[in-house]
Amino acid sequence: MGHDMIAMSGMPGMGGMAHDLAPWSVGRLLAVHPATSWFFLAVCVLAEAAYLTGWLRLVRRGDRWPVHRPIVWTAGILTVFLTTCTGTNEYGMVMFSVHMVQHMVLSMLSPILLLLGAPITLSLRALRPAPRGRRGPRELLVALLHSRYVRVISFPAVTIPLFVASLYGLYFTPLFDWLMRYGWGHTLMMVHFILVGLLFFWPIMGVDPGPHRPGYVMRILELFAGMPFHAFFGIAIMMSRSVMVHTFAHPAASLGVDALGDQHAAGGLAWAFSEIPSVIVLIALTSQWAKSERRVAKREDRKADRDGDAELNAYNAYLASLEARSQGRAQGSAS
Known part of the structure; x- marks a missing residue:
């Protein structure tokens, strides 16, 4: 990646400066280079190490932990690393489409x-x-989960508007250009994207305990409540006839991209990307729903084995009494 760098120029960007980069390619986007975000690199390493330490502690203790969970967790950490600690982060400073991939x-x-x-x-x-x-x-974590603060910020009436406002309030106001002028502003933006996503999907996924655990139908409704706004946001960007944000208004000639065309590509990515997480979440919810129904069925079977189907026998006796009462009324009317 280092060989693809060209001299610094005075183009707008982080801290008022931007790199003149060679035209993007998959290899350049995924290449790790000295401009990596050390903050996110430290976060990724510490988060992965903490998770693996907890998992190994359970294994040594003889407790079971589904193997797929460390796999998907590591995949999640990898997606954060690839979007913040590689060339994607560098190109995301000068190309709207790449930044939208990050978002x-x-x-x-x-x-x-x-x-x-x-x-x-x-x-x-x-x-x-x-x-x-x-x-x-452990006690501090339990207290936090039961705190009023967490109950409020994880409530759907808060998470859904926050998820939507993170799109419209950022790109349709001068806030985005202002944050992109500073290194800390760009980092804060990336952290905000992750936190808002975690808050939005936490009650919907229902894997971890939380203050709000609606039924599966309500979770699906919450999932799709924000998606129309997300799709409209992408369409609005694609249909715009002018450059929306000053940061990407004058891409370096070395990139070989047109600012408006790149913006339309960013809108297309935002519009299309909602399908991928929706499918993943629906598959997860369907699997959880099926497992929940199987657990309920097994619990009912065990209860029936213990009491000899007392509940079913009582219900049958009730139906029999209704039938006998009906026959008694019919005989009385006939006489």
Whole structure:
């Protein structure tokens, strides 16, 4: 990647400067180079290490933990790494389409994969309880989950508008250009994408415990409540006849892209990307729903075995009494 860099120029960008980059390619987007985000690199390494440590603690203790959960968690960490610690982050500073890939992945794909890893459940099982009268990490986590703050920010009336506002409030106002002028602003934006995605999908996925656990039908409705706004956002960008954000108004000649054409590509990505996470979430919800129904059926079977189908026998007796009463009325009318 280093050989593809050209001299610095005075084009608008992070901190008022931007790199003149060679035309993008998959190899250049995925290449790790010195301009990587050290903040996100540290976050990815620490998050993966913490998860694997908790998993190994369960294994040593003899507890079962589904193998697919560490896999999807690691996949989620990998998506964060690839969008923030590679050339994608560099090109995302000068190309709207690449930035939109970052936004969509960090807000819609990474959170789903991370939540499927059930990190909260793993933490509650792996962390040791503190001695009586003290509060350790496990007790603090439980207190946080039951706090009023978490109940409010995880409520659908908050998560859905926040998820939608992260699109319209960012790109249809001067806020985006202002944040892109500073390195900390760009990092804060990426962190915001991840957190908003986690808050939006946490109650819907239902893998980890939380203050709001609606039924499966309500979860599906919550999932699709924000998708029309997401699709309209992408269409609005695709149909725009002028450049919306100043940051990407004058791409470097070395990129070989047209600002308006690149913006239309960004809108197409935003419009199409909602299908991928929707399918993943629906598959996960369907699987959870089926498992829940099987658990209920097994529980009812065990109960029937213990009491000899007392509930069914009582119901049959009730039906028999209704039938006998009806026959008695019919005989009385006939006489």
